[in-house]
Every structure is written in C-alpha cells, then in structure tokens.
Amino acid sequence: MKQHFPLKNGQEEKRIYRNRVVFSIITVIVLMLLLVSRYAYLQIFNYQTFTTASDQNRIRLQPLAPARGYIYDRNGILLADNYPVFSATLSRADVEDIDDTLRRLVPVLELTQEDIDRFKSRIKTSKKTERVAIKLNLTENDIARFSEIKHQFPGVKIDTQMTRYYPHGELFAHVIGYVGRINDKELKSIDKDLYAGTNLIGKIGVEKSYEDILHGVPGNESVEADAHGNVLRHLGRKDPVRGNDLFLSLDYGLQMIASEQLAGRRGAIIAMDPNTGEILSLVSSPSFNPNLFVTGISTKDYSYLRDNLDQPLYNRAVQGAYPPGSTIKPMFGLGGIHYNLIDWGTAIADPGYFSLPGDSHRFRDHKKTGHGAVNLHKSQVVSCDTFFYILSYRMGIEKMNTWMRQFGFGEKTGVDLPSESSGLYPSPEWKMRTRNSKWLRGETISVSIGQGAFTATPLQLAMATAITANKGSHVTPHVLRDTKGAKAFKPHNAPDGKIQFNGTAEDWSKMHDAMVDVVQSGTGKGIRTPMYLIAGKTGTAQVKSIAQGKKYNESLLTERQLDHGLFVGFAPADKPQIAVAIVWENGRHGGSAAQLAKPIFDYWLLTRKKNPIVPSGQQISGGLMTAGIKPGELPSGSGILSPDAATPHNQNSASHSNQSNQSNSNGSRANAASSAQAVERD
Incomplete structure (x- = not known):
C-alpha cells in the first residue's frame, strides 16, 4: 500500500520564515533600545550619582575629631588636660557581620555588655564610613592580645584618640565636672555632624555648661581605602578647629x-x-x-x-x-x-x-x-x-x-x-x-x-x-x-x-x-x-x-x-x-x-x-604659670589609668x-525638718 505525502507549499514556508526574521529583528531592536536606555540612565542622567557611589567604594571621607579646649585656673594652672589613649574601632563599611565580630572580640578585648550596648547604640546613627569606638582606653594587654590575631578581624583597628585627664582629681570635681561617653539621650539632641568621630561630651560642671565652646569644630580627611578599610593613600585634608581654652576665676x-x-x-x-x-x-x-x-x-x-x-x-x-x-x-x-x-x-x-x-x-x-x-x-x-x-x-x-x-x-x-x-x-x-x-x-x-x-x-x-x-x-x-x-x-x-x-x-x-x-x-x-x-x-x-x-x-x-x-x-x-x-x-x-x-x-x-x-614644680610669674605640667604632658608616673593618680600634689x-x-547626712540635701520651736543657737 503506497503512502501519499502532501505537496510542498513554498509560499507558506517563506511567510513563516519572514515572520520569524521580523520577530527576531524586533526583539533585537527592543533589547538594544533597553540596553541603550539603561546605559543612558547610568552614564548620562545619573552619571554623578553612580560615579560618587563608585568612588565611595575606594575613596572615603573620614571625620577628624577636634581637640577639646583646655581649662585653666585664674593663674594659668592647668585643670583639665587632653591625653591620647588607644581605642578599638570599626565602621559599618568595613565589617559585614558586626554582631559576629563583637562576639569574637569579647574575650580578646574583655568587652563588657555595657561596652557592646554603647557601641551598638552609636553605630546605628553613625555614617557608614565613620569609625566608631568599640572600647576606649585599651590596656597594654588588650593591645597585645589583639595584635596576635588581628588578621582574624578585618576592618577592626587600633586607633589613637584624645581623651580628658584631670590632673588634680577630686579637688575641682564638682565645679569643673567631667566628660563621658555620649549616651542614647544625648545622641538624639546633638548635631551628629558636629560630633562625628567624637565619643565624649561634657556631663556636669564647666565641662557641660561650656560644651559648645570647649568642643571645637571637626575636620575631615579624604583617603583611598581597600575593601577592609585599610588606608592606601591620603587624598586631601581639612584640619579640625580645636575648642576654646577656658580661664576660670578659680584659684x-x-x-x-x-x-x-x-x-x-x-x-x-x-x-x-x-x-x-x-x-x-x-x-x-x-x-x-x-x-x-x-x-x-x-x-x-x-x-x-x-x-x-x-x-x-x-x-x-x-x-x-x-x-x-x-x-x-x-x-x-x-x-x-x-x-x-x-x-x-x-x-x-x-x-x-x-x-x-x-x-x-x-x-x-x-x-x-x-x-x-x-x-x-x-x-x-x-x-x-x-x-x-x-x-x-x-x-x-x-x-x-x-x-x-x-x-x-x-x-x-x-x-x-x-x-x-x-x-x-x-x-x-x-x-x-x-x-x-x-x-x-x-x-x-x-x-x-x-x-x-x-x-x-x-x-x-x-x-x-x-x-x-x-x-x-x-x-x-x-x-x-x-x-x-x-x-x-x-x-x-x-x-x-x-x-x-x-x-x-x-x-x-x-x-x-x-x-x-x-x-x-x-x-x-x-x-x-x-x-x-x-x-x-x-x-x-x-x-x-x-x-x-x-x-x-x-x-x-x-x-x-x-x-x-x-x-x-x-x-x-x-x-x-x-x-x-x-x-x-x-x-x-x-x-x-x-x-x-x-x-x-x-x-x-x-x-x-x-x-x-601651686602644684609641685610650678610657679606663678606675672600672674600666669611659667613652668610645670604642660597640656597633653602628664608628669612621670602619673598613672592615668589609676584612680589614685589624681590626688592634689602640693607638698x-x-x-x-x-x-x-566619709559618711553622708540626711541633711545633705538639707531639707531638714523644720523646728517645732524656731530657735537659733549661734
């Protein structure tokens, strides 16, 4: 029995082929138009935006904290000094998993839960490339332990930061006050640009009253950095402006x-x-x-x-x-x-x-x-x-x-x-x-x-x-x-x-x-x-x-x-x-x-x-100090980390x-009981 096949239709085949070619051309044209549009979007209309984003992958603007102004008495005796300490820092741009990094740093730097909570509070509001202190005032042991295994913590650095030192300790504590770490409440009210790179703020006394003129104005530095935040090249710098020095009426x-x-x-x-x-x-x-x-x-x-x-x-x-x-x-x-x-x-x-x-x-x-x-x-x-x-x-x-x-x-x-x-x-x-x-x-x-x-x-x-x-x-x-x-x-x-x-x-x-x-x-x-x-x-x-x-x-x-x-x-x-x-x-x-x-x-x-x-080794000439402890220079053996180092030292x-x-009095707040019989015994 013979099988019969339909005759070949050349016209139909040409029509199908032509439709396929047209579809392919249209598809290529559409895709090319999309590609050109995207290219125009990236390279023409948003050139500046994406160029900046690209540069930020390697060029960073790092804040430079200003030095705090010194505080002197009426004769020029230094009452509040600045002193460098070592701090462990990181930025969100350099560390992918901050929680894991902190967890592994706990035994190395002996971090407390308070250190961790304080850091997390500050890192939330910081700029992506801003370095935030994990722990201030590292000891020699802290630095030694970290140095041995620092390759395990890319993005974490040991930086030098200025902190406050009160050479006369408790003698002026209630009037000068002290500075301390910026807390959550203060973070909501301060100018974050003004305090970029700064960890300390005046808490009580003169340090708080005149915070605005003691603090100074931050600067910045443009640097080229690798993926781990390591600085490869310094590109430009705007120096910070140090805060005002205060001369108090105290003697x-x-x-x-x-x-x-x-x-x-x-x-x-x-x-x-x-x-x-x-x-x-x-x-x-x-x-x-x-x-x-x-x-x-x-x-x-x-x-x-x-x-x-x-x-x-x-x-x-x-x-x-x-x-x-x-x-x-x-x-x-x-x-x-x-x-x-x-x-x-x-x-x-x-x-x-x-x-x-x-x-x-x-x-x-x-x-x-x-x-x-x-x-x-x-x-x-x-x-x-x-x-x-x-x-x-x-x-x-x-x-x-x-x-x-x-x-x-x-x-x-x-x-x-x-x-x-x-x-x-x-x-x-x-x-x-x-x-x-x-x-x-x-x-x-x-x-x-x-x-x-x-x-x-x-x-x-x-x-x-x-x-x-x-x-x-x-x-x-x-x-x-x-x-x-x-x-x-x-x-x-x-x-x-x-x-x-x-x-x-x-x-x-x-x-x-x-x-x-x-x-x-x-x-x-x-x-x-x-x-x-x-x-x-x-x-x-x-x-x-x-x-x-x-x-x-x-x-x-x-x-x-x-x-x-x-x-x-x-x-x-x-x-x-x-x-x-x-x-x-x-x-x-x-x-x-x-x-x-x-x-x-x-x-x-x-x-x-x-x-x-006057403090030991100093003298007053012409109404001002002429010798002794200079700003930023602690006396030998002062022991900045020791609570006992800040005792007045006049012989x-x-x-x-x-x-x-000493023990306190119920009358210290002095709302003492009123006398049933008003009588004054001098």
Missing part, C-alpha cells in the same frame, strides 16, 4: 585651702569676689575622682559612689538646700529699714521668748534669760532671735518675701554651672499650691531666723553676702573669667544691677559695722585678727526639731542629727575683696563654721601674693583622697 591655692578645711567633713564652701561676682573657690565635700568617668566607670566604682551615704557625687555648693539660720539676719534687718518699720535706734526688751498676740505659744530665743534691751546693731552681734521674731510679725511674710528675693533667695542665682537648685523662700501662695493649706502666723516667725520651710544653697548665701558687702550692688556668680580660641565669647565680670533699697549708704555701713562686731566681740569672735577686719555672721540650723518645753540636749542625738553650722562673711570690711559662705553639715554651731573661714581669709589677703600655693596640702570615705 588653685584657695581651692586647696578651702578643701582642707572640709577634709573629713560634709559641707560646702564658696568664696567670691564681691566686686565682680567671680567665684574664687567652690568646694563640696566629700568629693570624687572625675577621671573614673571619662572612658566609662566600672559598675563597682559607680555603685560605691552612688550608694555611699555621704553622697560624694552630690554638689552641695550648688544643689544643697539648707536652712540658712541666722546668716540671713543682716539682710533681713536691712529689710526693716527699707520698709521704715525700724531704725538703728529702735530697741526691744528681750525676755528670752516671743508670743504672738492671743497665743500662749512661746518662740524661744537661744538665750533662755534673754538679751535685755536689743537694737538692730546688738541683734546682729548677739544673734538675738526675739528681735527678728518681732520684726517679722510687723513686716509680714509677703513683704519679707519681696525683700529677701532681691538678695537671690528663692531664685536661681544664674551661675554658669548646671543643675542649680533654687532653694525655697516660702509664701502663702506656695503653701496653698504645694500643700493645699493656709499659711500660719507662726510660720512667719520661723522664717525670720532662717528656719521653717526656708532653705538656701551655699551659693545663694555667698551671693547675698556679696550684695551686702557691695552695699546693694547685685552680682551674678560665675566661674568663667576669659576664653581663648576660635569662638568669640566674653563673660560679664562686673555688677549687673542694684537692689531697691529705701535707706541710705550709711545704713549699709552701719550693718557692716554690726557684722564686724559679730567677729570682734560676738558669736564669731573666735576668728578675729589684728591684720584686717572681718565682717561676718554665724548661723546654726536645726536638723532635729525640739518640742515645746524641751531642752536641746546634744548628747542624746546621733552625729547626723546635730545642727548644721553656717558662716557668711567678707573682708576687709572697709574694702571687701572676698566674700565667703560656709555650710558644715552637723557642725553643731555657727562658731565652728566660722573657724573654717579664717584660713581662707588669711590666704587670700595675706599669703596668696607672697607665697602662693603643703593635706591629701583629700579620704574624703569619699
């Missing part, structure tokens, strides 16, 4: 003297120039070593400082709110003159107590039998409470509040230090707002002698004393005296106003005379000297209240229940050069606190120019290293 020698007076005690001392408002010394005791915080304080060290009953981290001078006691009597007495309620001839008969009309309750004087006939002058010399009880009854709390606030009580002074307390000058409005109760007449009596709800900081007492010394010229306390650097900044070093006073200049002079007699023959006579005249006022603030009819018995109280001793004063009385405020927690009475003031006055007025106290000065081992 190293006076700070040493003041610190010695509080060694082993709890309290605060502030010395001011009443003519300018410059703070000459600011001491809060006990203190702490700020070097511990710079590269990250250990949990053990921080727990000790935080839980210490003495609260060494607490700045008593600026934050401590204490009942001011009789130290406010000169200011309050002038208020009676201002409101024409009394004059210098006004006298009262003091039986040893005062009772409000229609009330049998007795507000006692510290002298049970009274002081007899007392005028304004005598009220200061013997610190007669009854005189001020009567004056406050006549004046009333509203006028008292208006007058005393002119001296800075109940308000922040405006000092150029952070975290200042405003203290409290109470009023009926304050009590209703905070306690939802009416003001009682007896509360006015307590406030008149610096007790009750009235609290003030040592800084406020110093400012009020300076205003009194100035005969009403207002000064704002400050520690910055001058700056030097790229950023223009000029502090104000002069009186900035006058308080409203309806009396005369003679009234101020008479109050000065009364304060002189306090020291010559009154409650502060233990510090009188023939070399110059001191005008002062002692004060005693109760910590534990005394019930009506009970007698103060010191032997029944614990050490922390004893009264606070206070003293304010200025000298020379006829031409004041220095004003001092002292609070000695549980110091028993104001006369004891006055004893601490005498060496401070002596040094400033008698010794400073002839025999100034005539007592060591302060034991201060942080």
Whole structure:
C-alpha cells in the first residue's frame, strides 16, 4: 500500500520564515533600545550619582575629631588636660557581620555588655564610613592580645584618640565636672555632624555648661581605602578647629585651702569676689575622682559612689538646700529699714521668748534669760532671735518675701554651672499650691531666723553676702573669667544691677559695722585678727526639731542629727575683696563654721601674693604659670589609668583622697525638718 505525502507549499514556508526574521529583528531592536536606555540612565542622567557611589567604594571621607579646649585656673594652672589613649574601632563599611565580630572580640578585648550596648547604640546613627569606638582606653594587654590575631578581624583597628585627664582629681570635681561617653539621650539632641568621630561630651560642671565652646569644630580627611578599610593613600585634608581654652576665676591655692578645711567633713564652701561676682573657690565635700568617668566607670566604682551615704557625687555648693539660720539676719534687718518699720535706734526688751498676740505659744530665743534691751546693731552681734521674731510679725511674710528675693533667695542665682537648685523662700501662695493649706502666723516667725520651710544653697548665701558687702550692688556668680580660641565669647565680670533699697549708704555701713562686731566681740569672735577686719555672721540650723518645753540636749542625738553650722562673711570690711559662705553639715554651731573661714581669709589677703600655693614644680610669674605640667604632658608616673593618680600634689596640702570615705547626712540635701520651736543657737 503506497503512502501519499502532501505537496510542498513554498509560499507558506517563506511567510513563516519572514515572520520569524521580523520577530527576531524586533526583539533585537527592543533589547538594544533597553540596553541603550539603561546605559543612558547610568552614564548620562545619573552619571554623578553612580560615579560618587563608585568612588565611595575606594575613596572615603573620614571625620577628624577636634581637640577639646583646655581649662585653666585664674593663674594659668592647668585643670583639665587632653591625653591620647588607644581605642578599638570599626565602621559599618568595613565589617559585614558586626554582631559576629563583637562576639569574637569579647574575650580578646574583655568587652563588657555595657561596652557592646554603647557601641551598638552609636553605630546605628553613625555614617557608614565613620569609625566608631568599640572600647576606649585599651590596656597594654588588650593591645597585645589583639595584635596576635588581628588578621582574624578585618576592618577592626587600633586607633589613637584624645581623651580628658584631670590632673588634680577630686579637688575641682564638682565645679569643673567631667566628660563621658555620649549616651542614647544625648545622641538624639546633638548635631551628629558636629560630633562625628567624637565619643565624649561634657556631663556636669564647666565641662557641660561650656560644651559648645570647649568642643571645637571637626575636620575631615579624604583617603583611598581597600575593601577592609585599610588606608592606601591620603587624598586631601581639612584640619579640625580645636575648642576654646577656658580661664576660670578659680584659684588653685584657695581651692586647696578651702578643701582642707572640709577634709573629713560634709559641707560646702564658696568664696567670691564681691566686686565682680567671680567665684574664687567652690568646694563640696566629700568629693570624687572625675577621671573614673571619662572612658566609662566600672559598675563597682559607680555603685560605691552612688550608694555611699555621704553622697560624694552630690554638689552641695550648688544643689544643697539648707536652712540658712541666722546668716540671713543682716539682710533681713536691712529689710526693716527699707520698709521704715525700724531704725538703728529702735530697741526691744528681750525676755528670752516671743508670743504672738492671743497665743500662749512661746518662740524661744537661744538665750533662755534673754538679751535685755536689743537694737538692730546688738541683734546682729548677739544673734538675738526675739528681735527678728518681732520684726517679722510687723513686716509680714509677703513683704519679707519681696525683700529677701532681691538678695537671690528663692531664685536661681544664674551661675554658669548646671543643675542649680533654687532653694525655697516660702509664701502663702506656695503653701496653698504645694500643700493645699493656709499659711500660719507662726510660720512667719520661723522664717525670720532662717528656719521653717526656708532653705538656701551655699551659693545663694555667698551671693547675698556679696550684695551686702557691695552695699546693694547685685552680682551674678560665675566661674568663667576669659576664653581663648576660635569662638568669640566674653563673660560679664562686673555688677549687673542694684537692689531697691529705701535707706541710705550709711545704713549699709552701719550693718557692716554690726557684722564686724559679730567677729570682734560676738558669736564669731573666735576668728578675729589684728591684720584686717572681718565682717561676718554665724548661723546654726536645726536638723532635729525640739518640742515645746524641751531642752536641746546634744548628747542624746546621733552625729547626723546635730545642727548644721553656717558662716557668711567678707573682708576687709572697709574694702571687701572676698566674700565667703560656709555650710558644715552637723557642725553643731555657727562658731565652728566660722573657724573654717579664717584660713581662707588669711590666704587670700595675706599669703596668696607672697607665697602662693601651686602644684609641685610650678610657679606663678606675672600672674600666669611659667613652668610645670604642660597640656597633653602628664608628669612621670602619673598613672592615668589609676584612680589614685589624681590626688592634689602640693607638698603643703593635706591629701583629700579620704574624703569619699566619709559618711553622708540626711541633711545633705538639707531639707531638714523644720523646728517645732524656731530657735537659733549661734
């Protein structure tokens, strides 16, 4: 059987072939158009973008952190230095698996979980090529272990970075403060470009207040790097601008003297120039070593400082709110003159107590039998409470509040230090707002002698004393005296106003005379000297209240229940050069606190120019340091990593290293219990 095949159709085959050729041509054309379009997109329309991205694979712009400005005292003694330390760093551009790298680095660099958490927080917000510190201040052992196996950690480097060093340790800790690692909260508020490559920021004190001028401006460097971040070639550089140097009003020698007076005690001392408002010394005791915080304080060290009953981290001078006691009597007495309620001839008969009309309750004087006939002058010399009880009854709390606030009580002074307390000058409005109760007449009596709800900081007492010394010229306390650097900044070093006073200049002079007699023959006579005249006022603030009819018995109280001793004063009385405020927690009475003031006055007025106290191996010539430790140069054997290295080192000065081992007082925050019987024992 034969099989028949269809005849070949040449026309159909040509048509199919032609269609296939056309389809192929169209496909090639479309693909070519797509390729040309993509090429145009890459090479023409986005040439700059992709060229930059390509260059970034090998060319990097690395930030250069600026050096922090130095801090000096008024004589040029270096108080805050910069010092290089070794740090382990990496960038996101150089390490693919950061978590794995950190895990393997833990035993090598002895990383803590805190180190890891801090690094991860910072790396999240850093630029891709920015190198972020994993651990600061590497030890020699850390570096040695890493060097042996560094080939296992491509992208991780050991870099040199500048860090802060405080050569005098705890001596200036509360006023200068310290720098520390930038935390999460600070990362949200700082300018990340300004802090590129920087790990440290001011935390407290001057370091925080003047962070913007101490920090400087970062620079950058363009480098060619390989895939592991190793620099192959330097292409260009913009140098960073170092931060301003600060010259403070503090005097190293006076700070040493003041610190010695509080060694082993709890309290605060502030010395001011009443003519300018410059703070000459600011001491809060006990203190702490700020070097511990710079590269990250250990949990053990921080727990000790935080839980210490003495609260060494607490700045008593600026934050401590204490009942001011009789130290406010000169200011309050002038208020009676201002409101024409009394004059210098006004006298009262003091039986040893005062009772409000229609009330049998007795507000006692510290002298049970009274002081007899007392005028304004005598009220200061013997610190007669009854005189001020009567004056406050006549004046009333509203006028008292208006007058005393002119001296800075109940308000922040405006000092150029952070975290200042405003203290409290109470009023009926304050009590209703905070306690939802009416003001009682007896509360006015307590406030008149610096007790009750009235609290003030040592800084406020110093400012009020300076205003009194100035005969009403207002000064704002400050520690910055001058700056030097790229950023223009000029502090104000002069009186900035006058308080409203309806009396005369003679009234101020008479109050000065009364304060002189306090020291010559009154409650502060233990510090009188023939070399110059001191005008002062002692004060005693109760910590534990005394019930009506009970007698103060010191032997029944614990050490922390004893009264606070206070003293304010200025000298020379006829031409004041220095004003001092002292609070000695549980110091028993104001006369004891006055004893601490005498060496401070002596040094400033008698010794400073002839025999100034300076760090070992240094001297002052022409008002500035001429030899000794230079910036960035630690003395031999200083031991920057050692907490004990930062102890003041003047041969005539007592060591302060034991201060942080003293115990704290419930009155350190000094909101001491108000007295059931308002009584002042000077």
